[in-house]
Amino acid sequence: MTDPIDPSGVRGSLADVLAALGRAETPAGDQDEQEPPIGTGEAVDGRVRVRAVLPGRIESLELDPSVLRLNGEELAREIESAVNAAxxxxxxxxxxxxxxxxxxxxxxxxxxxxxxxxxxxxxxTASLVEAQEQLARRAGDR
Structure with a gap:
């Protein structure tokens, strides 16, 4: 079985960061507790907003209703862009x-x-494909 396609390139860039951190790893000393970092990303002029938290979980995905007018492929691309940015x-x-x-x-x-x-x-990706297939079926029923 082959690896899933990674059109975003996230797997490669994170693998590079992990390799670099592995090489630079040093023993930790006593350190103060800090707030965990939060990443944010936007697409379509802020109409798609994403918030990411450790350990790489998408905490929120907000879609302005106007982006629902985009076709499935365009919407997927914009969501992917915002997720990658976050x-x-x-x-x-x-x-x-x-x-x-x-x-x-x-x-x-x-x-x-x-x-x-x-x-x-x-x-x-699976959810977007399923939604697009449902829309296509509904359009065919009319």
């Missing part, structure tokens, strides 16, 4: 806090981000 923002914020956080723990979190993002993209 995950990239989360990744940047997580790396920025790495100076004060354990790189070992951050590496583990980024591994979880990678796994969860892959699962979420697969679910999102």
């Amino acid at each position: 995950l990239a923002d989360l990744q940047g914020r997580a790396v920025a806090t790495a100076g004060t956080a354990s790189l070992g723990a951050l590496t583990d979190q980024l591994k979880e981000i990678q796994l969860n993002a892959e699962r979420q993209f697969a679910k999102l």
Whole structure:
């Protein structure tokens, strides 16, 4: 069985970050607790908004009703763009806090981000395909 297609490239970029963090990993000292980073992303002039939290989970996806006029492929592309932006923002914020956080723990979190993002993209794609098929069936029934 082949690996699922990764049109977003998230798997590759997160794998690169994990490799770099693995090479730079050092023992953690005593550090203050910090608020976990939050990533945000937008598409279609802010009409699609995404919020990502560790370990790479999409916390919220907000769609302005006007984006529902887009066809399924365009909507999927815009959602993917906003999700990628949120995950990239989360990744940047997580790396920025790495100076004060354990790189070992951050590496583990980024591994979880990678796994969860892959699962979420697969679910999102399947849901969008199913919705598009339902719309096509409904259009054929009329």
